[in-house]
Amino acid sequence: MPSPAPRAGYYGPFGGRFVPETLVPALDELTHACETIVRSDAFQREWRGLLDSYVGRPTPLGEAKRLARALDPEGRSLDRLWLKREDLCHTGSHKINNALGQVLLAKKMGKTRVIAETGAGQHGVATATACALFDLPCEVYMGAEDVRRQAPNVGRMALLGARVVPVESGSRTLKDAMNEALRDWVTQVQTTHYCIGSAAGPYPYPELVASFQSVIGEEARAQVLAAQGSLPDAAMACVGGGSNAIGLFRGFMKDDGVALVGVEAAGEGVNTERHAATLTMGRVGVLHGSKSYVLFDEGGQIMEAHSISAGLDYPGVGPEHSFLKDSGRARYLSATDDEALAAVSLVARTEGILVALETAHAFARIGDVARQIAAAQGRPASIVFGLSGRGDKDLSTLLARILPDGSLGAASRGAS
Amino acid sequence: MNRLDRIFGGERKVLVAYLCMGDPSIEESIDLAQACVRAGADVLELGVPFSDPIADGPVIARASQRSIAAGGGLQATLRAARVIRAAAPDVGLVLFGYYNPLLARGESRAVGEAAEAGIDALLVVDLPAEEGDSLRAAASVRGLGIVPLLAPTSSADRVAAARFSMAHAPAPFVYYVSVMGVTGSNALQAASAGARAGALATAMGRPVVVGFGIDSREKARDAARQAAGVVVGTALVRTIELGATPADRRSAVERLIRDLRAGVDEA
Numbered sequence: 001m002p003s004p005a006p007r008a009g010y011y012g013p014f015g016g017r018f019v020p021e022t023l024v025p026a027l028d029e030l031t032h033a034c035e036t037i038v039r040s041d042a043f044q045r046e047w048r049g050l051l052d053s054y055v056g057r058p059t060p061l062g063e064a065k066r067l068a069r070a071l072d073p074e075g076r077s078l079d080r081l082w083l084k085r086e087d088l089c090h091t092g093s094h095k096i097n098n099a100l101g102q103v104l105l106a107k108k109m110g111k112t113r114v115i116a117e118t119g120a121g122q123h124g125v126a127t128a129t130a131c132a133l134f135d136l137p138c139e140v141y142m143g144a145e146d147v148r149r150q151a152p153n154v155g156r157m158a159l160l161g162a163r164v165v166p167v168e169s170g171s172r173t174l175k176d177a178m179n180e181a182l183r184d185w186v187t188q189v190q191t192t193h194y195c196i197g198s199a200a201g202p203y204p205y206p207e208l209v210a211s212f213q214s215v216i217g218e219e220a221r222a223q224v225l226a227a228q229g230s231l232p233d234a235a236m237a238c239v240g241g242g243s244n245a246i247g248l249f250r251g252f253m254k255d256d257g258v259a260l261v262g263v264e265a266a267g268e269g270v271n272t273e274r275h276a277a278t279l280t281m282g283r284v285g286v287l288h289g290s291k292s293y294v295l296f297d298e299g300g301q302i303m304e305a306h307s308i309s310a311g312l313d314y315p316g317v318g319p320e321h322s323f324l325k326d327s328g329r330a331r332y333l334s335a336t337d338d339e340a341l342a343a344v345s346l347v348a349r350t351e352g353i354l355v356a357l358e359t360a361h362a363f364a365r366i367g368d369v370a371r372q373i374a375a376a377q378g379r380p381a382s383i384v385f386g387l388s389g390r391g392d393k394d395l396s397t398l399l400a401r402i403l404p405d406g407s408l409g410a411a412s413r414g415a416s
Numbered sequence: 417m418n419r420l421d422r423i424f425g426g427e428r429k430v431l432v433a434y435l436c437m438g439d440p441s442i443e444e445s446i447d448l449a450q451a452c453v454r455a456g457a458d459v460l461e462l463g464v465p466f467s468d469p470i471a472d473g474p475v476i477a478r479a480s481q482r483s484i485a486a487g488g489g490l491q492a493t494l495r496a497a498r499v500i501r502a503a504a505p506d507v508g509l510v511l512f513g514y515y516n517p518l519l520a521r522g523e524s525r526a527v528g529e530a531a532e533a534g535i536d537a538l539l540v541v542d543l544p545a546e547e548g549d550s551l552r553a554a555a556s557v558r559g560l561g562i563v564p565l566l567a568p569t570s571s572a573d574r575v576a577a578a579r580f581s582m583a584h585a586p587a588p589f590v591y592y593v594s595v596m597g598v599t600g601s602n603a604l605q606a607a608s609a610g611a612r613a614g615a616l617a618t619a620m621g622r623p624v625v626v627g628f629g630i631d632s633r634e635k636a637r638d639a640a641r642q643a644a645g646v647v648v649g650t651a652l653v654r655t656i657e658l659g660a661t662p663a664d665r666r667s668a669v670e671r672l673i674r675d676l677r678a679g680v681d682e683a
Contacts, residue, residue: 018515018542020471022567022593024574169477175468182470187597189569286515286542287468299489300520301467 009203012326014319017202018286019182026189029109031204037108038101038211047101051215054133055096059085059216061223061384066350071367072380078370079380080228083387084220086244087355093389094216094244095126095197101212103130106193113188116195117141117181119174119240120311120358121153122389123197128162130195138162141181143173146310153393171304174240174314178288198241199318202289206318210246217251220384228382233373234259237386238362239279239332240312242321244388249330252384259331261369262321263362265307266334276305278317279325279332287316293325308337308397309357311389335364341401341408344391356389357397420508420536420561420588423458424623429680430589430645431636432625433457433673434512436465436479436653438488442496444662448669449500452652453507455670456677460500461539461647464493464513471541473600475650479657490517490526494533501534508588510563512539518551527554537561537588545577552585561588565627566616568596575619582622589644590620595628600650604629606638614642636679648676 009015009031017027037043051057064081072078086094099116106114114136118124124140131138140157144166147154157164170176178201185194199209217235224232235252237245239262252258267275275281278293285294287302295303295315305315324330335343343363348354355363366383373381391398401409424430433452437445449460465480465488472480483489490513497509511530518526518540530538537560540548545564552562562585564578578590594609595601606626613624623644630636631651639646655672659665 016547017544018547019544020541020567020593021544021565021574022471022569022596024544024546025569025571028573169481170467179468179470183473183598186471187601189596283520285519288470289542294516296516296520298520299491300517301484301489302516 011320011323014290014292014322015203015206016291017289018291019202019289020186022186023189027202027204033105033109034204034208037105038208043104043108047104050100051097055090055100056088057215058219059088061085061220061227064351067347070346070350072370075380077374077380078367078383080382081366082224082227082232082382082384084216084248084384086216086386086388087353087390091122091126091129092392093122093126093356094213094247095123096129097215097247098197098209098212098243099123099126099130099195102193102195102208103127103134103136106136106195107134109193111191111193113137113192114195115139115141115181115184115192116197117174117177118197119146119177119313120309120356121146121150121157121393122311124162124164125153125156125160127195127197128157128160131162132160139165141165141167141177141184143167143171143177145172146174149397150310150393151396173310175302175305182288197243199243199246199320200241200288200290200292200316206290206320209243210250210320213243213247214250216244216247216386217249220248221251224384231255231258232384233377233381234261234369235384235386236261236263236362236366236369238263238312238358238388239317239321240265240276240314240358241316242318244386246318246320248386249324259373260324260329262330262332263365264332264334265309265312265361266336267306269336270334274306276307276312276314277334278315279321280334290319292319292322293317308340309361311356311358312361333365333368335361339364344398345408353387354391355387356391357394359388362386418536418561418588419506420459423508424589424644429640429683430458430625431456431673431677431680432459432461432645432647433652434461434463434647434649436463436476436483437493437496438465438483438486439479439653439656440482441486442488442492444665446496446499447662447666448656449496450503451666451670452673453504455673457673459508459510461510461512462493462497464490464511464517466514466517469514471598473598473650475600475654475657479653490521494529497533497535509535510537510539511535513541515540515542515548523551524554527551527558527560531558531560535560537563539563539591541565545581549584552581556585561586563587563589563591565591565593567593575616579620587622590616590622590624591627591647592616592624592643593628594626597628599628601629604635606635607641610639610642617644630676633675633679636676637682640680640683646676646680648672
């Protein structure tokens with residue numbers, strides 16, 4: 001029997017537009033703009049020109065030889081580990097790829113104001129940067145808890161001319177920032193573009209964000225082919241909402257031999273109530289405009305996620321990841337706060353790269369993934385890894401845990 | 417004949433009252449709902465509190481948090497609905513809320529439980545016309561209506577989509593979100609919102625109520641002139657928030673509803 005035709009705005013059963021009626025015309029307008037403006041040669045030329053001259057793309061794909069040996073001293077499971085260096089993008093993470101695309105689009109659509117939500121502050125900084133470049137006023141909603149733990153990024157946004165609005169409701173993290181941004185958008189929808197930072201939210205956002213971030217996977221695929229003459233066995237990245245992971249995965253989606261692996265935040269453990277492992281532990285629900293895996297309680301109330309990394313501290317996930325999980329094309333693991341901290345130390349000391357806490361979660365699972373692949377195929381694996389961002393923003397969290405010898409103590413040793 | 421059809425087919429303009437059920441407690445919400453009916457409300461919107469109410473301003477968001485903290489939710493609201501229905505067989509009861517609590521319960525199961533509790537229709541704020549046909553089908557099977565929403569931004573295409581959704585479940589009335597904003601916005605131009613509601617009623621072939629920003633007798637009167645009725649939400653929830661004792665809250669709620677009743681009766 002033929003499968004039913006794919007529904008517009010859906011990834012299998014996931015996605016859609018579960019928003020108040022007031023916003024639907026704006027989503028229609030944005031969908032139309034995606035199909036006309038974003039697809040046009042002129043827009044693509046301008047955006048890609050900025051990626052080259054302003055962001056510093058293409059970002060390098062570098063081999064992490066010392067880290068590979070640290071994870072697998074005898075070379076039995078991990079042959080080659082390639083790091084796709086999004087931390088080297090202007091502003092320090094992959095978020096700028098999407099922010100520049102959306103702010104450029106907002107300008108072309110005649111919008112006079114841009115708003116954004118941010119967790120770790122990386123998307124907020126990227127949006128503030130793009131708005132400075134395009135001379136648009138920018139307001140960034142950020143949970144009050146995240147304002148505290150990501151202070152350097154709050155300062156960066158202010159320096160870039162953006163107004164940071166601390167959100168005091170709920171868990172005072174990314175979820176609540178997104179609620180407040182949506183409320184702002186409902187009120188000023190005709191003049192304002194809402195620049196969503198993750199591949200989540202109502203359609204067309206998951207597709208728009210994925211299309212801008214897929215530059216990561218496009219480049220990585222060409223680079224790994226040039227570097228090792230073959231495709232990797234796996235592509236790995238961390239998943240909060242999932243924008244950097246979907247950007248990397250898109251490059252390898254049709255390469256059936258490339259396993260796609262996402263790593264979520266297990267917080268204090270997936271068997272505790274304090275985690276953000278939505279795909280691992282969630283059920284199908286609706287949050288922030290799309291149907292996807294969500295963490296919610298028996299009564300349907302959204303649960304407060306927990307992660308040491310503000311960027312992964314979110315009880316939802318982009319709908320395409322839910323589809324990739326259920327279809328089996330991708331699989332999703334998790335790493336705890338403590339495992340992420342250990343990975344920050346290890347990567348810093350073996351590769352000289354201070355990675356973001358978000359990124360560190362995926363580093364923590366490389367050894368396991370390599371061993372599984374090696375066991376299945378009888379030879380050591382090659383892995384392309386999405387190094388989504390740098391860790392400078394996390395210094396206040398890290399400094400609270402740093403020990404006299406320079407290593408990092410466990411999460412329980414300091415305030416999260 | 418459906419209860420809501422009878423109410424909207426009657427002589428007088430319709431006064432709809434929204435309560436966040438469980439704020440401050442489910443027992444008191446039942447008492448306040450009955451006070452609303454005594455004071456002249458024709459329809460009650462029984463609000464199911466939700467953790468992430470993106471269409472609501474701070475007043476209803478705070479009430480939702482208080483309710484959830486006190487054990488409020490879909491099940492508590494349905495328990496209250498049974499009691500309210502038993503005492504007031506003629507009042508219209510609309511289960512009002514966000515989609516996820518219904519999904520979490522299971523759409524068919526939730527709709528069945530709502531019907532058994534005496535609910536007449538559902539209104540789901542984050543379910544535009546293109547989404548939720550499964551919920552509409554489940555509601556239709558149980559004889560429940562689904563109330564469509566239209567907004568100032570709704571074009572002719574959106575009105576057509578809302579009309580089309582009525583093929584899947586009957587729409588006893590249409591809720592016109594009369595302000596660009598969240599609940600509790602102050603910007604309502606009551607007369608022009610009423611006029612727009614009147615025009616939408618013609619386009620939809622259903623009665624239309626003016627939904628946001630009604631907080632005074634004058635606004636109720638001006639909005640109801642050309643609309644089928646008005647909804648009071650935030651003003652009522654704020655009144656409850658400000659009352660010091662259950663007796664204060666009950667008398668303040670009755671006063672507000674009587675005042676708005678007088679307004680719509682003048683329209």
